Amino acid sequence: MSSDDKTVKFTGNIGSEPELRFTNGGKAVVGFSLAISDKWKDRDGEWQEESAWLRVTAWDELAENAVASLNKGDRVIVTGKLSIRTYTNRDDEEKTSVEIKADDIGVSLKRAQCVVERIARTNASSKGSSKGGKRPEPEPDYAPEPDASPSYGDEEPF
Numbered sequence: 001m002s003s004d005d006k007t008v009k010f011t012g013n014i015g016s017e018p019e020l021r022f023t024n025g026g027k028a029v030v031g032f033s034l035a036i037s038d039k040w041k042d043r044d045g046e047w048q049e050e051s052a053w054l055r056v057t058a059w060d061e062l063a064e065n066a067v068a069s070l071n072k073g074d075r076v077i078v079t080g081k082l083s084i085r086t087y088t089n090r091d092d093e094e095k096t097s098v099e100i101k102a103d104d105i106g107v108s109l110k111r112a113q114c115v116v117e118r119i120a121r122t123n124a125s126s127k128g129s130s131k132g133g134k135r136p137e138p139e140p141d142y143a144p145e146p147d148a149s150p151s152y153g154d155e156e157p158f
Contacts, residue, residue: 006082008100010054011108012036014074020067030063032056032070034078034100056080058102065119066105075108 015033022028037051056078058066070076080102089095107114 007079007103008082009077009079010034010036010100011075011077012054014070014072014076015053017072018067018070020063028060028063030058030066032066032072034076052098055097055099056102056105057099058105061119062102062105066102069107070105075111077106077108078102079104 012034015035018030018032020028020030032055034054034056035051036054037049039047039049042048058080078100080100083099083101084096085099086094086096
């Protein structure tokens with residue numbers, strides 16, 4: 001790993017509904033806040049909690065899939081590049097913003113279940129060209145034979 005590598009992985013809860021926008025060039029971008037919380041018992045046995053908030057941004061198909069799949073409150077795992085920037089707010093105060101430019105987003109299965117729906121891949125010439133249309137039907141990974149039924153004898157398959 002090089003010293004310039006800023007790849008990070010955070011697990012947290014989505015704090016705002018993922019919001020999908022499009023650039024003037026038609027590229028999809030989604031943004032949402034992510035709460036990273038840590039809980040522990042102090043010396044007196046009382047539960048303590050500390051939270052940090054990050055901004056997550058994802059582009060293209062990842063953005064569209066995130067909006068279709070995720071909601072406020074969902075626990076997710078986000079992998080991407082860390083970006084820290086300083087800016088001046090309306091009150092002329094200097095603030096720091098921590099953002100993750102997501103390479104991948106997944107649902108945490110620690111306290112949830114999900115159903116995975118594969119999305120058909122598009123070729124490079126049509127990438128990013130769908131605008132508000134219906135998603136294509138996913139292509140099956142295999143084509144079962146019409147009359148093929150597995151034979152397990154007296155044993156159950158699992």
